[in-house]
Amino acid sequence: MQSTAQVEAEAYAFRQLVAHLQARTDVQNIELMILSGFCRNCLSKWYHVGAAHAGVGLSYEDACERVYGMTYNEWKTTHQSKASDEQLLRLEETKARHAKHEKPPPVAVAPQAAASSPALAAPPPPTMTASGGISNVCCVPEDELAAACARPALPAPALPPPPPAAPVPIRLGILTVSDRASEGVYADLSGPEIANAMQAFAASPAGAGWRLTVVRTVCVPDDIDAIRYVLRTWSERPSDTAPTGAGAAAPAGCAPCNLILTTGGTGLAARDVTPEATRALLERPTPGITELLLRESLRVEPLAALSRAAAGLRGETLIVNLPGRPKAVRENLAVLMPLLGHCLLSL
Incomplete structure (x- = not known):
């Protein structure tokens, strides 16, 4: 051997x-x-x-x-x-x-x-x-x-926590932010990648306690108002008179998402405004999540240092910004998913 x-x-x-x-x-x-x-x-x-x-x-x-x-x-x-x-x-x-x-x-x-x-x-x-x-x-x-x-001076990889002790309902909203994907220039690959990865984890032993439902998905352009509207709508219980613009809103009386994962718009380009839209709505930031994702991403991609992703809580909803490329989405979720059960259970 x-x-x-x-x-x-x-x-x-x-x-x-x-x-x-x-x-x-x-x-x-x-x-x-x-x-x-x-x-x-x-x-x-x-x-x-x-x-x-x-x-x-x-x-x-x-x-x-x-x-x-x-x-x-x-x-x-x-x-x-x-x-x-x-x-x-x-x-x-x-x-x-x-x-x-x-x-x-x-x-x-x-x-x-x-x-x-x-x-x-x-x-x-x-x-x-x-x-x-x-x-x-x-x-x-x-x-x-x-x-x-000489070996790079990186901290040891994080060990995944044990699965949560109680069942965890996850009402997931997936928001893709992309000018070209929203205009139909090319297909949205990152949003479906989030759904596939989450469903695969839910079917694994580590995700046995998950009760996952993908309740809302939408793709919007790199526009700060459009992003904020979706995040705000999905994290609140809509009223009977709530607008339904861009396919973002749910029917009246529908429970809000307790988890929103965004993909795209976290880099340095002028139209990358997802972090700004997210931070404007967060009530309690969760810097530990963004720091962990950044640290683990740097092990496989040096350009991850250019990410400006945000994460935090709005009411009883956890919002996390993920990168725009499917490969980076998978790598971030591999680190994030073992934490989600504990986080959402505490909420």
Whole structure:
């Protein structure tokens, strides 16, 4: 059996290879296949199969996103060029030496894995990354590499709390904030990702006490008034005369949400106003939640430091801002979901 140190060393080498391939967007997959018999898609398949052997769910699409640094479709649109006739001929000539991939075994997720996340957590970033598309270790003397190998000074990962002792009713509202998604330019992926992750956790042993109902969902533009209207409406019991604009309001007499999760609009762009809209309505901030999500996010994404997300209570409703990308939504919820039962039960 491999030691923990050996696994960490091999994982480091994998992350360095991924970082280097992400930097060398000029190198096409077809060229990699011709010269070496594998490409970025092969690496994604090995990652996908390896996760299945470890008993953890990781789709091939998610594996591709972690290898490419974006979705495969985004990479093809941005970086992939049309193969020449010569490249196609050479690809066919070398086909016998191309990598072969086994079928991943069925995944039976262990209770501990299901309790922490519905999918494999993203690996931490490498402590040394490729620079300018040039290997950061080639021709560097071995003794000069030691200084770059120190572990980052991060606190230990948070341990998930035990499930709450009593059943917890969760009336969930999911608010997606996006100009383009609200206009139909592209589909809202992050809102459904929240629903899927929450439902998966509720079906796991850790979420056995949850009584989850997704009661309201809506997608609004990056407009502070529209966001505030939804948050205010969903956290109050509507009156018979309450407006029903933007599909945000519920029928008269409907119980308010006790949990509202927003996605999108938490960054630095001028129209990212979700935190401002949220803070204007909060009666009791919960800084521990935002600090925990930030700390854990920084383990896998350095740009998480640019998030301005807010969280807190309005009446008996907990409101938490989540990022806009589905991958970041999953990573944040893996940390947040074990806390929600205790929080909502106390409310």
